[in-house]
Amino acid sequence: MDDIGKVIRNLRKERGVTLKQVSEKTGLSISFLSQVERGKSSVTLQSISKISDALEVSRSYFFNDHKNKNKIYRRSDHEFNFHNSNFVYEGLSGNVKNQVFEPMLVLLLPNKENVQTSTHQGQEFIYVLEGTLTVLIEDEIMELEPGDSFHIDSTTPHTWYNATSEPVKLLYVYSRL
Template structure:
């Protein structure tokens, strides 16, 4: 994955006529580190990648790919790729090889710890949502109520009900989330 991210960074940097030195000054990372990153020789922390994305004027999710369609129904754990990082806090992995041909979207979500001072905005959207907590304590906001869900707890809701999630602990929260409809689906839209 480091090679893909590094290649995308280099492509954007060169396309904007920036030198490694220019990018280094914008993101406060060393030229040597950026060079190694572009060549796929090192990994980058999400917060540093977010600075790079901002400097190159792209969304952080630009650096992560959607799994390619495959006739294979099995997705091995080592084949899982990060699909999206939201607010440097929610890391989403798709759990399917064939997302474009399915009606639901199964994801593994990792939620990094955050401060309880942050305001959480509840929102509703089309479809259904199922969440199963694998690890950690998930704070669930559901229709103006606040709940703590523990490993083994689950919730299945109509997604139009205002809701959101947070991690107010000092440990990672992992959950399985399955949503409908599949907005990546071309056939079933």
């Protein structure tokens, strides 16, 4: 699969959307978006969420090869490729049209970057499979261990990240509704 920046640029151009329009919809600067598209800057989970909403595609669109048309998703279908980032989204539902929700397997590498909350439409459900996930909802910071989960309305200021030195694996279910 191509670098994530190339995938973003190709989709944006295919849809006839300018960098300025994506910038206006996401709140991300034109220069940052341009650097991501040229592979000069890595993209965060928050940024990819904003870009996917602006371009009206699933978050996993930028990571999947779009070959899996089946309704069954086998363990052997999972191939993690970090695409110059510290995370991987792996869609678990194939190419279902008009998805109401999007289940994904997410692998987060350790991340010491400054994190900020954001809001968007929809709901999120996360179930931690391995590692310790740090969650910030409004002003409350929590650490989730394997077997822990949370479900929120995404209009609540939030973010989640890996503040540890070990990878974190989780099941992420997102709905725009």
